[in-house]
Amino acid sequence: MNDLPGALADIFTSPAMYGSAVRLGVFLAFAALGELVAEKSGTINISVEGSLLAGALGGALAFDSTGSLVLGLAGGAVAGTLVSMVSANMSHRLTADQFVVGITLNVLVLGLVGFLDATFRPLGGKAEVVSLPLLSDIPVVGEALFAQTWPTYLLYALIPLTWWLLYRTRWGLEVRSVGENPQAADVSGIDVNHRRRQAIYYGGILAGLGGAFLVLGQVGSFDTGAVGGRGFIAIAAVYFGGWTLRGTLAGALLFGMVDAFRLAVPVLGYEVNAQLLAALPYLLTLVVLYFVTKRFVQPAGLALPFIRGGF
Amino acid sequence: MSVPHPPSTRANPRTAPSLELPLMYAVSVGFALVLSAWLVAVTGHAWSSVGQALLDGSVLAPGRWGNTLTVSTPILIVALGMVVGVKAGFFNIGQEGQLLMGALAMALVGTKLTGSGPVLLITGLSLGLISGGLYAGIPALMRFRRGVPEVISSLLLVFVAFQVIGYAITTDWFLRDPDPNRPSLAVTSAALPDSIRLPVINLWGNQFGVGFILALLLAGLVALVMGRTMFGFKLRLLGASSPVAQQAGVSIARTGTVALFLSGAAAGLAGAIMLASGASGARLTAGFSNEIGWQGLLVALLARNRPLLCVPMALLFAALRTGGGFLAAAGVDRTVVDVVQALLVLALLVPPAVQYLQDRRRGPAWSDTGETP
DSSP states (O other), rough: OHHHHHHHHHHTTOOOHHHHHEEEEEEHHHHHHHHHHEEEEETTOHHHHHHHHHHHHHHHHHHHOOOOOHHHHHHHHHHHHHHHHHHHHHHHSSEEEEEHHHHHHHHHHHHHHHHHHHHHOOOOOOOEEEOOTTGGGGGTTHHHHEETTTTHHHHHHHHHHHHHHHSSSSSHHOOOOOHOHHHHHHHOOHHHHHHHHHHHHHHHHHHHHOOOHHIIIISSSSTTSSSSHHHHHHHHHHHHHOOHHHHHHEEEEEHHHHHHHHHHHHHHHOOOOOHHHHHHHHHHHHHHHHHHGSSOOOOTTTTTTOOOTTO | OOOOOOOOOOOOSSSOOHHHHHHHHHHHHHHHHHHHHHHHHTTTHHHHHHHHHIIIIIITTTTTHHHHHHHHHHHHHHHHHHHHHHTTTTOOHHHHHHHHHHHHHHHHHHOOOOHHHHHHHHHHHHHHHHHHHHHHHHHHHHHHOOOOOOOHHHHHHHHHHHHHHHHHHHHHTTTOOOOOSTTTTTOOBBOOGGGGGGEEETTEEEEEEEHHHHHHHHHHHHHHHHHHHHHHHHHHHHHHHHHHHHHHHHOOOHHHHHHHHHHHHHHHHHHHHHTTTGGGGGGOOOTTTTTHHHHHHHHHHHTTTOTHHHHHHHHHHHHHHHHHHTTHHHOOOOHHHHHHHHHHHHHHHHHHHHHHHHHHHSSOOGTTTTTTO
16 A cells, blocks of 8 residues: 555556546536526526435436437426426516525435435436547547547537626626626616526536536436435536636536546545545535635625515 | 525515415426326326325335434434525535534544443544534635635535545545454444434334434524524524624624524534434444435425424435335336426425515516615
C-alpha cells in the first residue's frame, strides 16, 4: 500500500478517472443548467430531483418501447417537463409555497417511479461512444471530453444555447429581471409568474434530458436509486457557481469529479472506508456550500413568491 | 426565506362564507383518489381489491389497528417537529437523517451502558432527542452563519446519516452485534435488552407501544405552546414576516436555530422511540428509518401545520402504510401507497391557494395597493 500523496497522485493521473468525472459531471450539468435558469427567475426549484428521476424512467421506458435513443431522450425530456409543469403551476400560478410543492413532488415522483418500475421493469440501454476526430486527440483532456457517448455532446450544445437564451435574448433579460426585482418587472409590463413558469419548464426539460442521459448515455440501465439526491447536488452547483453559467458548470464538474474519485479509489485497489467514500460527495457539497454561499449575491427575488400588490 | 401561504380566512366582509372551500377540498381529494385508482386500474389491477387490502391491513384484520397505532407514533412525532419548524418559516427536510441519529443514540445507550432499565430508557430517549436536534443544528448553523438554505443542507445530511449508520453497524467497536452466534453476514446492532423497551399496551387483542400516548400528549403540548405562549408567538411571528419579527426584537438567528433544533429533536425522539418500541427487532439496521421521516414531513404538510390535525393525518398515513403490507396479496406493488400519499398532499394544497387568489380578485381596489389581505 502506498503513502497517501502517492495514492492521490496515482488516482488523479489515471485517465479513467477523468473520463468518469466528465460523465458524472455532465449528468449534474444537465440539471444544474436548468436549475440555473429557474433560480435566475427567482425559484429554488427543488423538484429538479423529481424531474431527474422522472426523466430517467421516461427515458428508459421510451427507449424500451421504441428502441430509438433519440426518442428515449425525448421521452426523458417529456417526463421531466411534466414534473416541472406541476411544480411551476402550483408555485407560480396558485402561489403555493415552492418548497412544499417541491418536497411533495419529489416524494410523489419517487413513489410513482417505484410503482411504475415494479410494474414495467424498464431495461434501458446505452448509446455508443463516439470519438470526435481531432478534438479527442487533444492531450490530457481530449479523450475525457470528446470520446464519450453521443448524448454527452447534447450538453455541449445546450451550454451555448442556455447562455444565449439567458443573456442575449429579450426572454432571458425578462427572466433575470423577474428574479431580481419582480415588482419592477411587473410594473414594466412583464408577466412575472408566467416568466417564472417558463423558466421552470426549461429547467424541467434539461433535468429530464439529464435523467435520460443517466440511463442511456452513462449507466445503461435503470435503477430507482440511480439519482439518489444528486438533484440537490445540482442545486448546490448553482450556489457554487454564484449564479453564473461558468461557475455552475465548474461546480457540476467539481462534484462530478468527487463522485468519480469515490468510484476510482476501490477500482485502483486502495482501501478506504466504504461509508466515508459514499458520504464524500454529500459532505464535500456541504463544505463547499458553507464556504461559498455568502461570497456571491443571489438573485434578490430568490425563493420569494410574487403576488401583485404583495403580501 | 420562504413566505408561508397566508391563511385563507376571509378578511373581506364583501364575501360571505360559503360552501365553496369544503366543496373544493372534496373535489380535489376526490380527484387525487380517482387518479390513484386509475393508476392501479391502468396497470391491470382491480382498485376495489386494493382498497379492501388496505382496509384489512390497517384496521380490520386481527391485531392490525394496534400495529397502525404503533406505526403512527414516530410519524406523528416527526410531523409535530416539522410543524414547529415550518411555523417559524424554516423547512428542515432532513428528518430521515435526524431520526436515524436519534435511534443511534438510543442504540448506544441501550447496548453500551449498564444500569437499571428505566434510567437507561429515559437517558436513551433524551439523548436521542438531543442528537436529533444537534444534527438539525448543522443546517441551522449553515443557514444563519453563511446563508445556506436549510432545505438543501438538511437533505444532503440525510445521505451522510445513512453512511454514519452503515459505518456504526458494520464496525465491531461501534455498534455491530458482538454475539458470536449471529449469522455471519448480519450487519445490525445488538438488540436492545428487554428491560429498556417502552411498555406495550394490550387492548382488545391489539398491542401498541406506550409511545403513542406520549405522541398524543406531545401534540397537545405543541398546540398549546404554539398557540398560547409567548415563545410560540415569537416563532409564528418569525414565520409570518421576518422583518416584522426583527422589528419586534425577535432574533432571527436565535429563534430560527431553536425552531430548527426542535424540529430535529422531534425526529430524533421519534427514532429513539421507534427503537425502544421494538421496530426492526429493536436492532439498528441499514434501512431502519424506512421513510418514516418523509412520512412525518408529509403529514405536517397535509395537516397544514396544525398540531392537533396532525393526529388524524398521522393515523391516516400509518393506516396506508400498514395497509400497504397487505397489498402484495392483491398483486399490487406497495409503492402505490407512496403515490396515494403524495397525491393527497398535493390535492390539499390546491383549495386554499385557489381560495386565496379568488379572495384577492374579489377584494376592493384598496387591497391591491399593498394592503395586507
